Amino acid sequence: MTDPAGPPATPTPPTSAAVARRAGVSRATVSYVLNGRAAGRVAAHTQARVRAAAEELGYVPHAAARSLRAGRGSIVLMAAPADAVPAFGPLFSHFLAGFQSALHHLGYTGVLHGAPAASPVAAARAWAELRPAAVLALHGPPLDAPAVELLRRAGTAAVLTHGPQAPPGAHALFLDHREAGVLAGEHLLARGRRRIGVVLPAEPGLAAFAGSRLAGVRAAAAGCPGAEVRPLDLALTEESAARLAAAWPALGLDAVFAYNDEYAMLLMRALQDAGRTVGGDPEQIAVVGADDLLPARLLRPRLTSVRTEIAAPDRIAGLVDGLVRDPAAAPAVHRLGTFRLMARDSS
Template identity: 85%
Template sequence: MTDPAGPRATPTPPTSAAVARRAGVSRATVSYVLNGQAAGRVGERAQARVRAAAEELGYVPHAAARSLRAGRGSIVLLAAPADTVPVLGPLFTRFLAGFQTALHALGYTGVLHGAPTASPLAAARAWAELRPAAVLTLHGPPLDAPAVALLRRAGTAAVLTHGPVAPPGAHTLLLDQREAGLRAGAHLLAGGRRRIGVVLPAEPGLAACAGPRLAGVRAAAAAHPDAEVRPLDLALTEESAARLAAAWPGLGLDAVFAYNDEYAMLLMRALQDAGHTLGVRAPGDVAVVGADDLLLGRLLRPRLTSVRAEITPPERIAGLVDELVRGPGTPPAVHRLGTFRVEARDSG
């Protein structure tokens, strides 16, 4: 519905000058107080007047202007393709929450950015518009040398991208997904399993983890001449799991590493539902291993065996980012995000 009074002008945000007039102080005093630099410069009563005036006016400092004055930005951009964020799972969500809290304590603002996936350079251009102090790509297509160079020219002090290898000028954050598959494969092989299926999710954006995990299982199986590893396509739906379960007798597999706990629980339930018809017991005839060690998998009966990621505390990663922002000439290095181990339970 059209406003009879006509289009309304966008309200002008209050300025630091308005706060200074309301509080009866100089703009420099307002800057000292609202930027946490008042100690030894501004008395307590004047500080109180400035804060009260800012509250009354609804004044919020301009982040971009403050960044220009400080000589560096305060945004730490965490890049993940938009279509993968909902399926990255609780492990990523917990890390993100802790990381953003730690960044805030250090004076930064963490921003999750659904990056364009057309090319690394297109993504870097979109990120550079925000003038971030640091960029972390924790998932999705890795950056390349031109993308890193563009970010550095735009003033980004630290670029960190997921491994195993980073382009020139960027630091590597390594959580080796191949190790997850290696641990799962070694566990199943030690239990006497020799025909191992590895779930490759049909959902978009997960190939960056699924491929290395499959390679890890294959590396574990290479030490056993009688071992076989077979990729299995599976969508995170009951219908897809039922189709895979119905085909199971013809696959001849006695174990499965199901990418993560959600796929593992879904497939194990489908195998159990079809077990009487197929003559297949899961667990028993089929060992099932997931990953991420979700609480739900531990509450399940039979309890789910899972590959657990031992992640570096997010406070340490936030501290690393702060060090790199303050020392932009720090030579690129590999920084491990964690390791993996198997939590053996009832399912395999």
């Protein structure tokens, strides 16, 4: 049976006016105290009374209202489609945790926004509703000039987009995945490998990165007579890896750059199950991964990997803070990190 009285009403959150009444002070005094601006304005015992009243009532400041009063918020919005976030892997998760902690120490709140959008302008409009101080477009199609202008007009002080270039009014954060492919390709070619496969993951959200890494291997092979580079489709499943391993004799490849360590470990296991051997000897298949994850180093043979050396999270947070404080700073390209090859037994 349904309750004729209907569902219980959502409790009305306490307001700053209620805190002011409980503490016996003005709303302005409450604002000064709870927004950290009481020094030199409000006596210490009055500050204590206001905080005690807020604690008793369970009062929490309304971030959106505070943002509207200030003209911009304290949110740093990191935009990435929801289906792409898991694909970034543990390296991104580790960076994100450190970045959000660094932002907190600087007085910001990091928010990961995964809502899909039909266009850059539609995405910018959704982000602007939160009145962010800064937007970092980490993935997907780069922002265009109208999207950046919409954000800036809505009060966003700093807009950063990924890639080697950014539209007018925005800064660029750049991690050159082509560099990872060049390192892997040069390493394999130096080991005498001439028929190199490059894994292109089937999982969504990785095509742009995989394409850049493939281009890097091809660039490395371009100066090596007789070198062949072949794309290989692979899903992150045992079944997909088993099919690729079964087809290996017909492919005639002697090496593979497997996009990252997860795909490399999956393919290594499938190749070994199919009776193929992995390693640095000429009759073995050389395998290179990327990200330099701990399990890759525990594997036997130990996996050669291209390590991604991301800039320290507090440095990127400091960059964002500086751009928020100086919205007129000239747009620039900021390197997000670089790559280094860790040679081991698998190649």
